Amino acid sequence: MTGLEHYNYWIVIALMMSGLYALIARGNLIRKLIGLNIFQASVFLLYISVGFVRDGAAPILAPGVDSYSNPLPHVLILTAIVVGVATTALGLALAVRIHGAYGTIDDDQLDRQRD
Amino acid sequence: MMEELIDVLLLAALLLVALQVIGSRGLVAAIMTFGAFSLVCAGLFVTLDAVDVAFTEAAVGAGVATLLMLAALQRCGGESEAAPRVHWGALVVVLGVGGLLVWGTLDLPPVGEADNPAHQHVAPRYLEQSGVEIGIPNVVTSVLASYRGFDTLGEVVVIFTAGLGVWLLLSSRRREEGE
Numbered sequence: 001m002t003g004l005e006h007y008n009y010w011i012v013i014a015l016m017m018s019g020l021y022a023l024i025a026r027g028n029l030i031r032k033l034i035g036l037n038i039f040q041a042s043v044f045l046l047y048i049s050v051g052f053v054r055d056g057a058a059p060i061l062a063p064g065v066d067s068y069s070n071p072l073p074h075v076l077i078l079t080a081i082v083v084g085v086a087t088t089a090l091g092l093a094l095a096v097r098i099h100g101a102y103g104t105i106d107d108d109q110l111d112r113q114r115d
Numbered sequence: 116m117m118e119e120l121i122d123v124l125l126l127a128a129l130l131l132v133a134l135q136v137i138g139s140r141g142l143v144a145a146i147m148t149f150g151a152f153s154l155v156c157a158g159l160f161v162t163l164d165a166v167d168v169a170f171t172e173a174a175v176g177a178g179v180a181t182l183l184m185l186a187a188l189q190r191c192g193g194e195s196e197a198a199p200r201v202h203w204g205a206l207v208v209v210l211g212v213g214g215l216l217v218w219g220t221l222d223l224p225p226v227g228e229a230d231n232p233a234h235q236h237v238a239p240r241y242l243e244q245s246g247v248e249i250g251i252p253n254v255v256t257s258v259l260a261s262y263r264g265f266d267t268l269g270e271v272v273v274i275f276t277a278g279l280g281v282w283l284l285l286s287s288r289r290r291e292e293g294e
Contacts, residue, residue, distance in 0.1 A: 004123070005225030010217060015133050015211040022137045024209075025202030030142060030188060034149050037180065038133050041156050044172070048165045053234060054118075054227035058164040059254040061246045067229065069164035070238040071254040075263060078255070078268045081171050085180050086277035092187035093281040098170040099191040 008049040027107040029095040033088060040084045042074035047073040047080075118162060125159045142218045146184045153177035 015038060022035025053075030060069035097107050102113055132155055136148045153176035160169035212239040224231045259267055 004119070004259070005227075006220050006223065007123065008226045009220040009223060009232045010129055013213050013220070014130050016216070017209040018130075018133050018137055020203050020212070021205050021209045024205035026137075027144040028142065030184060030191065033143060034145055034184070035154050037149065037176075038152065041153070044168070045156070045159065046260060048160055048163045048168060049226050050164045050231075051165070052227050053229050056164060056229065058166045059242065060166075061252040063134070063228075063240075068242050068254070070234050071241055071258055072124065073233075073240050074165045074168050074255045075258045075266070077165070077168050078171055078259060079266055081175055083273050085175050085183070086274045088180055089183050090277045090280045090284075092183055095186055096190045097127075097284045108268055111162060113170065 008052075009046070012042045012046045012049065015039075015045070025071070025102075028114040029098065031038060031090070031093045032107075033095070036091070037084070042081075044077045044080060047077050122159070125162060129155045129159060142188055143185075146181060146188060149184070150177050154181065163239060167253070192236035257268050 019035045019037070019039030019042060022038065023032050026032055026035060051070035053067060053069045056067040056069045057065045059068045059074065061068075095105050098110070102110055104110060104113075129152065131205070132148060132152045136145055136152055136286045139148055152173055157169045157173040157177065160166070160172055241254055241258055241262065245254050246252065249257040249261050251257060
């Protein structure tokens with residue numbers, strides 16, 4: 001399909017940029033982490049889109065099928081999803097800890113407390 | 116054709132949900148919409164033939180991550196937030212970077228062609244040999260647990276370290292409260 005061969009990549013970039021925007025613009029630490037997660041998900045989609053083969057089957061060997069999608073990006077992204085949740089958990093623990101120490105998880109209020 | 120239509124519609128839905136997550140007022144609403152975002156993502160992975168990834172995303176992304184965020188929110192308390200205002204500096208940065216990235220995609224090979232460079236390296240070997248060498252039909256499992264087993268070992272180390280970090284962060288908090 002002409003005009004649509006890069007459509008996946010463009011949506012990935014739009015998602016990536018919305019995540020980056022949330023990461024910069026939002027003050028609340030949990031909102032920043034949500035932005036980071038959206039950014040991450042866009043990278044997952046990028047890899048899976050690269051590995052996709054049109055009219056190919058999912059990479060599970062079956063008799064009579066000779067075209068499969070690329071299994072390597074799937075493996076990399078499986079690892080990345082789990083690592084992503086681990087880093088999110090660490091970020092959230094930091095947020096909880098900051099809340100325990102300063103009583104807020106808002107960037108601007110934390111700045112004001114420091115001054 | 117049908118597959119492409121589903122792909123186009125799901126990606127558009129995904130972008131809408133993501134914008135909804137970022138624009139939503141309350142934190143609980145943002146977190147719950149983020150769970151929906153992960154679920155749409157999982158659906159998209161199924162249409163892109165990545166069924167193992169879809170399972171993981173649905174269980175770990177939509178399930179565990181959402182739960183962790185809700186648990187953290189419960190401890191931090193939902194504060195009253197001002198309506199999100201436009202951050203012009205961030206908008207300029209994001210549009211600039213996004214524009215450059217879109218320009219970069221124009222040189223990429225089209226999505227889904229079987230003769231793309233990404234499909235020429237080790238993937239054909241995995242697809243042809245893993246059935247004989249490892250003996251299980253799911254190639255993703257073969258690569259994950261055998262050919263790239265060290266990656267998975269590294270992943271476990273990362274999870275262990277993160278778990279240790281969370282435990283240290285939260286246990287020191289409890290100690291201070293106890294004193």
